[in-house]
Amino acid sequence: MTRKAVLLGGAALITAMLPAAMAGAQTADVIHWWTSGGESRAIGVFADAFEDAGGTWVDSAMVGGQAARASAMTRIAGGEPPTAMQWNIGVAVQQLAEEGLLRPLNDLAEAGGWTDNLPPLIVENATHDGNFYAVPVNIHADNWMWYSTAIFDEIGAEPPATWDDFFAVADQIQAAGYTPLALGGQPWQESLMFRTIIIAEGGRDFYRSVFVDHDAEAAGGPEMVQAFEVFGQLREYVDEGSPGRLWNEATMMVANNEAAIQIMGDWAKGEFNAAGLVAGEDYGCHMAPGTRDAYVLVVDVFAFPVLDDEDATAAQTMLAEIMMDPATQVEFNRHKGALPARLDADAGAIDACAAIGEQIVNDADAQLPNMALAFSNDVEGQITDLVTEYWNDPGMSAEEAAERFSDIVANADS
Amino acid sequence: MIHALKRNLTSKAVLTPTIVAMTVCFYGCMAWTIYVSFTRSGMLPNYDLVGLAQYDRLWSAERWHVSFSNMFIFGVLFITGALALGTFLAVLIDTKVRMEGAFRTIFLYPLSMSFIVTGLAWRWFLEPTEGLQSFVRSLGWESFEFRWLVDPDMAIYTIVIAAIWQGSGLIMAIMLAGLRSIDRDVWKATKMDGIPTWRAYVSVILPQLRPLVITCVVLLAITVVKSFDLVVALTNGGPGFSSDLPAKFVVDAAFERANIGQASAAAVMMLMAVIAALAPYFYLVRKRS
Numbered sequence: 001m002t003r004k005a006v007l008l009g010g011a012a013l014i015t016a017m018l019p020a021a022m023a024g025a026q027t028a029d030v031i032h033w034w035t036s037g038g039e040s041r042a043i044g045v046f047a048d049a050f051e052d053a054g055g056t057w058v059d060s061a062m063v064g065g066q067a068a069r070a071s072a073m074t075r076i077a078g079g080e081p082p083t084a085m086q087w088n089i090g091v092a093v094q095q096l097a098e099e100g101l102l103r104p105l106n107d108l109a110e111a112g113g114w115t116d117n118l119p120p121l122i123v124e125n126a127t128h129d130g131n132f133y134a135v136p137v138n139i140h141a142d143n144w145m146w147y148s149t150a151i152f153d154e155i156g157a158e159p160p161a162t163w164d165d166f167f168a169v170a171d172q173i174q175a176a177g178y179t180p181l182a183l184g185g186q187p188w189q190e191s192l193m194f195r196t197i198i199i200a201e202g203g204r205d206f207y208r209s210v211f212v213d214h215d216a217e218a219a220g221g222p223e224m225v226q227a228f229e230v231f232g233q234l235r236e237y238v239d240e241g242s243p244g245r246l247w248n249e250a251t252m253m254v255a256n257n258e259a260a261i262q263i264m265g266d267w268a269k270g271e272f273n274a275a276g277l278v279a280g281e282d283y284g285c286h287m288a289p290g291t292r293d294a295y296v297l298v299v300d301v302f303a304f305p306v307l308d309d310e311d312a313t314a315a316q317t318m319l320a321e322i323m324m325d326p327a328t329q330v331e332f333n334r335h336k337g338a339l340p341a342r343l344d345a346d347a348g349a350i351d352a353c354a355a356i357g358e359q360i361v362n363d364a365d366a367q368l369p370n371m372a373l374a375f376s377n378d379v380e381g382q383i384t385d386l387v388t389e390y391w392n393d394p395g396m397s398a399e400e401a402a403e404r405f406s407d408i409v410a411n412a413d414s
Numbered sequence: 415m416i417h418a419l420k421r422n423l424t425s426k427a428v429l430t431p432t433i434v435a436m437t438v439c440f441y442g443c444m445a446w447t448i449y450v451s452f453t454r455s456g457m458l459p460n461y462d463l464v465g466l467a468q469y470d471r472l473w474s475a476e477r478w479h480v481s482f483s484n485m486f487i488f489g490v491l492f493i494t495g496a497l498a499l500g501t502f503l504a505v506l507i508d509t510k511v512r513m514e515g516a517f518r519t520i521f522l523y524p525l526s527m528s529f530i531v532t533g534l535a536w537r538w539f540l541e542p543t544e545g546l547q548s549f550v551r552s553l554g555w556e557s558f559e560f561r562w563l564v565d566p567d568m569a570i571y572t573i574v575i576a577a578i579w580q581g582s583g584l585i586m587a588i589m590l591a592g593l594r595s596i597d598r599d600v601w602k603a604t605k606m607d608g609i610p611t612w613r614a615y616v617s618v619i620l621p622q623l624r625p626l627v628i629t630c631v632v633l634l635a636i637t638v639v640k641s642f643d644l645v646v647a648l649t650n651g652g653p654g655f656s657s658d659l660p661a662k663f664v665v666d667a668a669f670e671r672a673n674i675g676q677a678s679a680a681a682v683m684m685l686m687a688v689i690a691a692l693a694p695y696f697y698l699v700r701k702r703s
Binding site: 066069070073077092095096099185186187239240241242243244376377378380381382385388389391392393 | 476649650666
């Protein structure tokens with residue numbers, strides 16, 4: 001081929017590609033970390049709805065929230081922001097908004113009546129200086145317990161309502177050849193379980209004094225020592241394969257009737273669903289021991305970076321409207337395992353667990369902030385480090401752990 | 415002046431982009447990181463200087479102490495282990511075994527795998543409930559125990575094992591090339607003097623390969639410092655943070671914890687450690703020239 005022919009060919013190729021680029025005007029490049037079975041079906045609901053509306057969905061799934069957030073931050077810093085990025089509602093979203101990196105969504109919020117149809121705690125945290133910066137798609141709770149109905153039937157016990165109940169049956173479960181507590185031994189999972197124990201041992205008001213008021217004295221008090229004590233006693237009811245295990249693998253231990261209970265947020269329900277199990281029959285659910293009057297909100301949101309390109313901005317608008325549609329939210333949460341963020345969506349229609357959750361979350365006093373709502377990522381990281389150090393070092397005393405917890409809280413706002 | 419510029423013009427032109435890239439990307443970023451480590455940067459860089467506050471906090475964090483000392487445990491054991499094993503394999507092959515090509519391929523094969531694959535494979539192998547331990551138990555040895563992967567005191571050694579498995583093939587290849595370049599007359603001389611083969615290797619042959627050993631140490635040392643993916647795939651720093659390494663600490667601090675200041679301070683400490691470790695090498699090189 002002569003050089004001229006190559007040039008002509010190249011030009012023809014570029015011309016041929018142009019219409020494709022134009023057609024991609026309504027392209028949504030979405031970063032998220034929903035990769036497990038139930039999760040990917042859930043995000044598929046949004047993807048399908050977006051494509052049905054004529055858009056093109058580019059799926060930028062990352063394994064793990066950390067990697068996804070890192071990828072989003074890197075792309076924003078590098079000047080190639082995604083159309084939308086998944087985040088957990090909380091301090092970090094506020095910081096991003098503060099930096100002017102997120103698109104304000106007030107026009108859409110007014111048209112869609114967001115403020116009237118979302119729980120006040122979510123509105124408060126999805127907005128910054130009166131502007132909406134995040135689209136909440138679901139309400140999860142940290143403090144759920146998942147249990148194997150088969151194992152509790154076999155040993156003839158009720159699923160535990162308190163940790164004392166649990167300790168009363170745990171040895172029996174172990175003697176029957178099952179693992180009493182399925183735990184994925186990764187720092188965030190250990191920390192999640194520990195936080196439910198703080199509520200169980202200290203109560204809602206104690207939890208609020210630490211996580212809302214950042215009261216350092218309370219954080220080192222007797223309730224915290226007691227919580228660490230109970231947490232430490234759980235070490236002997238976990239199997240030796242626990243360290244490093246993923247949360248969904250731990251969920252499958254309960255689903256396969258190898259382990260009696262798992263403390264995990266209700267995203268675990270998506271795994272049971274994906275395995276074809278029915279809530280209330282094949283597996284059971286309730287709030288974690290000692291926390292039946294609490295709902296620790298974890299809210300997944302999508303945030304929309306500021307974009308220069310008008311077409312891309314239009315794609316953001318379309319995507320945000322789809323995500324806030326009540327019917328789409330119900331469908332999405334059927335797979336995701338959560339409650340819809342919109343209160344005008346029919347959550348009770350989902351399943352037995354969602355019905356329990358809906359009842360509790362409607363009590364405004366039960367709504368407690370999750371870690372991400374309470375502290376910055378940095379402080380959250382320090383707490384996670386402390387909890388995992390304590391869990392993996394039986395030599396550390398509960399008093400020492402509580403004291404260090406108090407130090408972290410004391411320095412949190414400085 | 416002009417004349418001096420014109421000399422070796424081609425090579426200068428070819429090298430310029432590299433030099434510019436090195437200066438900007440490498441030393442520029444290094445300087446920036448050092449500067450940022452003295453600021454209060456959080457999610458995004460911020461240029462308010464706060465003195466040594468980041469270092470103060472870094473050195474009071476238990477996790478950093480564990481990560482930093484793990485780097486030395488890992489570094490010393492991995493470098494000596496890979497060097498010893500690689501050299502030993504090279505010597506074995508050098509003694510003209512049958513099917514030399516097959517052995518060479520087998521020993522070199524792990525190198526073709528990324529650290530991620532290496533980490534995952536070893537994770538499956540060492541996992542007590544599914545891997546080696548449960549396999550041996552299923553064969554009838556019920557009391558067999560090998561749970562390093564889930565033992566906070568031993569987890570770092572699983573990383574050493576996996577890294578040696580992966581890295582010793584390269585050392586073998588380099589050392590074998592060195593052994594093959596030894597003059598046949600040297601061998602004849604040792605034979606004539608009746609020196610046993612092992613003694614000939616230890617006292618005569620290997621000392622001649624010192625430059626190759628130094629090359630190997632440098633290559634392995636680089637692996638130690640940048641070993642991030644192996645830890646992520648094998649233990650993810652766990653149980654707890656017992657097998658954490660500085661590279662992972664830096665990435666976690668920068669992204670997950672949105673604390674660029676801490677991440678930079680940790681990165682600067684890593685740089686210091688590398689300089690300290692390489693200083694004797696540079697000293698030797700300079701002394702010799």
